[in-house]
Amino acid sequence: MRFLMVSLLALSVAMPASADTLADAMADAIQSNPSLAAARQRVNATRETLPQAWAEALPQLSVGGSATASDRDADFALLDGDREENWSANASASQLLFAGGRVLGTTRAARAQIRGAIADYAQAEQTLLLDVTRAYADVRQTIAIVEARQTTVSNLTRLVEYAQAQFDAGVVTRTDVAQSQARLAQARTLLVQAQGALAAATQAYLRLVGNAPSNLEAPAAATGLPSELEVALQQAVLTSPVLAGAIADTELADANVAVADSAGRPRVSLEAGYGIGADFNDDLSETSTDSVGVRVSVPLFQGGSIRSRSRQQRALRAASNLDLAAVQRSVQEGVTNAWTGLASARAAVESAREQVQAAELAYEGVRLEQETGLRSTVEVLDQEQDLLNARIALAQAERELVVAERQLLAVTGTLRVPEGAGTLPEPNDDLRGR
Numbered sequence: 001m002r003f004l005m006v007s008l009l010a011l012s013v014a015m016p017a018s019a020d021t022l023a024d025a026m027a028d029a030i031q032s033n034p035s036l037a038a039a040r041q042r043v044n045a046t047r048e049t050l051p052q053a054w055a056e057a058l059p060q061l062s063v064g065g066s067a068t069a070s071d072r073d074a075d076f077a078l079l080d081g082d083r084e085e086n087w088s089a090n091a092s093a094s095q096l097l098f099a100g101g102r103v104l105g106t107t108r109a110a111r112a113q114i115r116g117a118i119a120d121y122a123q124a125e126q127t128l129l130l131d132v133t134r135a136y137a138d139v140r141q142t143i144a145i146v147e148a149r150q151t152t153v154s155n156l157t158r159l160v161e162y163a164q165a166q167f168d169a170g171v172v173t174r175t176d177v178a179q180s181q182a183r184l185a186q187a188r189t190l191l192v193q194a195q196g197a198l199a200a201a202t203q204a205y206l207r208l209v210g211n212a213p214s215n216l217e218a219p220a221a222a223t224g225l226p227s228e229l230e231v232a233l234q235q236a237v238l239t240s241p242v243l244a245g246a247i248a249d250t251e252l253a254d255a256n257v258a259v260a261d262s263a264g265r266p267r268v269s270l271e272a273g274y275g276i277g278a279d280f281n282d283d284l285s286e287t288s289t290d291s292v293g294v295r296v297s298v299p300l301f302q303g304g305s306i307r308s309r310s311r312q313q314r315a316l317r318a319a320s321n322l323d324l325a326a327v328q329r330s331v332q333e334g335v336t337n338a339w340t341g342l343a344s345a346r347a348a349v350e351s352a353r354e355q356v357q358a359a360e361l362a363y364e365g366v367r368l369e370q371e372t373g374l375r376s377t378v379e380v381l382d383q384e385q386d387l388l389n390a391r392i393a394l395a396q397a398e399r400e401l402v403v404a405e406r407q408l409l410a411v412t413g414t415l416r417v418p419e420g421a422g423t424l425p426e427p428n429d430d431l432r433g434r
Contacts, residue, residue, distance in 0.1 A: 022136050022219040022402075023418040025209050029132045030125065030417060032210040039124040046117035053106040057096055065089040067280075088277030097294075100265025105258035112255055116248035122241035126410045128208070129417070133406040135205040137399040139213045142198040144395035149191040152388045156184040159384070163377055176377040183381050222405035224414055229339045232412055236335045239413035246320075246327040253317040260313040264306040266298045331411065338408040345397065345404040352394035359383075359390040 030036065067087040096103070160180040166172040205213045226232035237243065271293055278286035299306065366383040369375040409415035 020215050021217050022133065025136050025205075025211075025213075026129050026132050026417040028211055029128055029209045033128055033208060036121075036124055036128050039121045043114075043117045043121050046113050049110040049113050050107070053103070053110040056099070056106070057103040060094045060096075061092075063089070063091045085280040086277060087280060088275065090273065090275035092271070092273040094269050094271045094295075096267075096269045098266065098268040100262035100267060101258055102262035105255050105262055109252055109255035109259060112248050112252035116245050116252065119241045119245035119248055122413065123245065126241060126413060126415050129415045130403075130406055130410045132205075132208050133219075134403055135201065135208050136213070136216060136219065137402045138201040139198070139205050140216050140218070141395045141399040142194065142201045143216075144398075145392055146191070146194045146198055148388055148391040148395070149187060149194050151391075152384060153184065153187045153191055155384055156180065156187050156381075159377070159380060160184050171373075172377060179377055179381060183384075219402050222409060223418075224416075225342075225405060225408060226339075226412070229336065232335050232339055232408065233332060235414065236331050236412040240331050240411070241413050243327055243331050244413075246324045250317070250320040250324050253313070253320040257310065257313040257317050260306070260309045263309065264299055264302075266296060269295050271295050334411040335408070338404070338411045342401075342404040342408050345401040348397040349394075349401050352390070352397040355390040356387075356394050359387040363387045 065088065067085075069083070069085045071083050160177070163172060163177045163180040167174060167177050202213060226235055272291065274288070274290040276286065276288040363383045363386075366375050366380050370377070370380050406415055
């Protein structure tokens, strides 16, 4: 136990924490969490699909050149030793005039991909903030449990000393002393386990936030909570990133149908080219060519692959619409469960506080009655256990309330870092190239 406490102290000294409030912990996590940073980079990568889709509709220019030298050998001496040295250069340009809706389809697909990536990032942010809330609340809960068990060990130590004194005076039997000692040994074991749970909670907090916890303040009540369940459901429809991602998937599937259909339509482009070439050894051999024309290509038969891809994309579009319906049900379920969970958590906190107050009064009364001989040692031990259970229940209830409030905000997509907490990355959700 001593080694464990020294290890925790060394960790807190080596990595000083800057987040003493839940808001600061959230801000630190948004700024430094590598998983969220990776999600931001994936959004940046997805944004590049839009200029790539537009590139096909813009002019295509290319230039090239070559220089060659060749020797010709022959069986006859008169023909042997001929050498040619030539050079050439060319430039070409093309402009797509009509692609059967392909460019429009790929552009729509790119925008849908970007919206989906932004929704995925928003969901990753909501998940991270909720995980930070859980880690913050877990640390506070385990600290409260450690303190409660330390208090229990202290109380039981005094009770063992009192029972031993009573036994020495011939008032109680050896059984009373043994019962007190057994409870004390159990309490010490559970204290070590609670300290181990605190170490695990500390590591989880460090992984998410990047700082070791130190002097964590009690979180303030969450703001922006919906007043009614119907309001929460309506808010989720507007701001849930899970629902936004599913809608983006349906838009992407619809755009992919248009892209697949465009493969079977005519393609028209305007093309122009210019070329020049000559022999290095003969200035009079220089020649040049230029051309301007329209290229039209019409797929007549591709073995059924184009129709097959169209049917495939239509099936995927139908699947996306069904997935959207499933997500809508899932979001409704999540909001409803979060709403009822919050109501239960609030009631549990009130009940646990009353339980602690009653258990403390009962314990003090039993202790006084024991001193006057009205209560046995076992009754005092049982009341001490009831008090410990009440304190642990209160710590658990307070933890659940903090998480339940943020859980409701997360499922509606409105969990945010409170204003004025830390430094956050600049928002960059505009569609590039719009």
